[in-house]
Amino acid sequence: MGVWAEWWWWCARPGRLPRAAPLSILLATVLALISLLFLLNAKALSRHASPRQVLELEDHDLEGAPQHHPDLVTYIRQLHLVHPATAPYNLNNPNTTDFSQNGQSKVVAKILRGKRGGFFVEAGAYNGEELSNTLYLERELGWKGLLVEPDPWNFWALRKRSRKAHSIHACLSPNPFPREVSFKQSDTMGHIVSRSEEGGRQGIYARVKCFPLYSLLLALNSTHVDFLSLDVEGAELQVLKTVPWESVSIDVLCVEHRHVPEGSQALATFLQEKGYKLFSTLGDDFIFVKTSLLERPSEDLL
Structure with missing residues (x-):
């Protein structure tokens, strides 16, 4: 039995569900918010590379980049x-x-x-x-x-x-x-x-x-x-x-x-x-x- 299944089984036992319901709602809300923030952040990263992302690029990823490209400039400034x-x-x-x-x-x-x-x-x-x-x-x-x-x-x-x-x-x-x-x-x-x-x-x-x-x-x-x-x-x-x-x-x-x-x-x-x-x-x-x-x-x- 998985961890989540055991947790729901414990909550569903007689006398436990009413007391566990507020906790379940809170946990579900937190998980939903975390998922939403993750999706929003992923979309933002796909549009613009952050300085940290630039530093994590492989060197060959910038070969051939235009000399004025902001990612190249950041890469030079922060790493070289x-x-x-x-x-x-x-x-x-x-x-x-x-x-x-x-x-x-x-x-x-x-x-x-x-x-x-x-x-x-x-x-x-x-x-x-x-x-x-x-x-x-x-x-x-x-x-x-x-x-x-x-x-x-x-x-x-x-x-x-x-x-x-x-x-x-x-x-x-x-x-x-x-x-x-x-x-x-x-x-x-x-x-x-x-x-x-x-x-x-x-x-x-x-x-x-x-x-x-x-x-x-x-x-x-x-x-x-x-x-x-x-x-x-x-x-x-x-x-x-x-x-x-x-x-x-x-x-x-x-x-x-x-x-x-x-x-x-x-x-x-x-x-x-x-x-x-x-x-x-x-x-x-x-x-x-x-x-x-x-x-x-x-x-x-x-």
Whole structure:
């Protein structure tokens, strides 16, 4: 005999039913209310994914999602973004001022006239200290920003530096949607594996998530970037082509052009069409400035 059958048999015994009736009515009412709430909640969940649901999605469920999709933005914000460190800096060379290879940081600061409290994105952030194009801006001028680093070892080293910027272990997607890729680890030369490399598999590889730049900016509630440093070993032009330029404002770009398969000129032409002027060349990097910012005597910037 089941539990419910035993309960009803007990209630139906002579002298028990009148006293058990109010309890039965109360129990039936509670069960009905619980069932109703469950049905209403199920309908609501089927219409809109909650943040908790987004976190419970399998990674592949978001592959191919539009870069502005709110579920993707929530997924990045709640599961992948690492908040700025609150501990003191932990640098190997704390007395160094400009950590960039060819003085990129100070050039950018001069272009923006020593702006304080700006916002940067550095893709290819390495270990957060050596060759950093943004650490000077962060330490000396109080900038905030986002550090993007796909190499697991480099990202671990970056976290140890206690940077005062958001960070994410990911790569910038060369497509306007998220995807997961094979990433070849190679110190400062790590890169997304191309089809021609897939057969060899010599070296150390990791599976890494790639998110569009626009998705990352939406996750940070910021679509204005004072300075974008882009060093992604050949995918620079593809990444820039994913940006919805009508929705994103970037003042200054530092873009490595050496490994762009389409060629340096293709990169320069694309950004010139988007309203930028090639300001200078520093090593393997082009510095582009929004044309509207150059409407002042050029000697002020030199």
